[in-house]
Amino acid sequence: MKLFVGLGNPGLKYGQTRHNVGWMVVDRLVNELALGAPQEKFRSYVWGPVLMDGERVFLMKPLTYMNLSGEAIRDFLRYHPVDLEDTLVIYDDVALDVGRIRLRARGSAGGHNGMKSIIACLDSSEIPRLRIGVGPKPDRIPLADFVLGRFPEDRIPDLLSSLDRSCSACRDLCSDSLEHVMNRFN
Numbered sequence: 001m002k003l004f005v006g007l008g009n010p011g012l013k014y015g016q017t018r019h020n021v022g023w024m025v026v027d028r029l030v031n032e033l034a035l036g037a038p039q040e041k042f043r044s045y046v047w048g049p050v051l052m053d054g055e056r057v058f059l060m061k062p063l064t065y066m067n068l069s070g071e072a073i074r075d076f077l078r079y080h081p082v083d084l085e086d087t088l089v090i091y092d093d094v095a096l097d098v099g100r101i102r103l104r105a106r107g108s109a110g111g112h113n114g115m116k117s118i119i120a121c122l123d124s125s126e127i128p129r130l131r132i133g134v135g136p137k138p139d140r141i142p143l144a145d146f147v148l149g150r151f152p153e154d155r156i157p158d159l160l161s162s163l164d165r166s167c168s169a170c171r172d173l174c175s176d177s178l179e180h181v182m183n184r185f186n
Contacts, residue, residue: 002174026061066114103178
């Protein structure tokens with residue numbers, strides 16, 4: 001069983017912002033699988049378990065706002081027997097250019113407040129993650145303003161490409177090892 005968690009912030013004003021690319025990936029997977037409305041539990045929107053390429057998968061969008069994402073994931077994992085190595089956190093990364101994605105098996109939060117919360121609440125940095133490029137951040141703009149801003153029109157094709165590749169990586173993780181999927185997508 002797997003858990004794919006897209007990080008983001010609830011509310012219409014955040015819907016198409018850089019910080020919500022994790023939610024965008026989950027939304028695309030939900031649409032591809034024609035899952036319909038989620039259940040609202042564990043302070044999150046949750047779908048599943050559903051079969052994705054033969055694997056039982058939960059899809060999750062925490063409603064706790066980015067900085068408290070770890071609390072929602074911890075609540076979910078206390079109830080559902082999903083191992084950390086079978087959990088994938090999907091989120092934005094200003095260190096990667098728009099259009100790039102990066103899969104990792106573990107690591108630090110890298111300054112991302114959502115991952116800081118997750119690592120603290122789960123007491124582990126051994127959490128697979130899929131980082132989606134939203135950068136680079138211009139020097140003159142504060143980080144919070146940048147990640148809560150929308151993509152410029154000329155970068156939308158790159159964004160859509162990275163969302164498609166992210167969904168493909170998620171599907172591949174249902175039938176292949178993280179190492180093999182990393183080799184294909186990184």
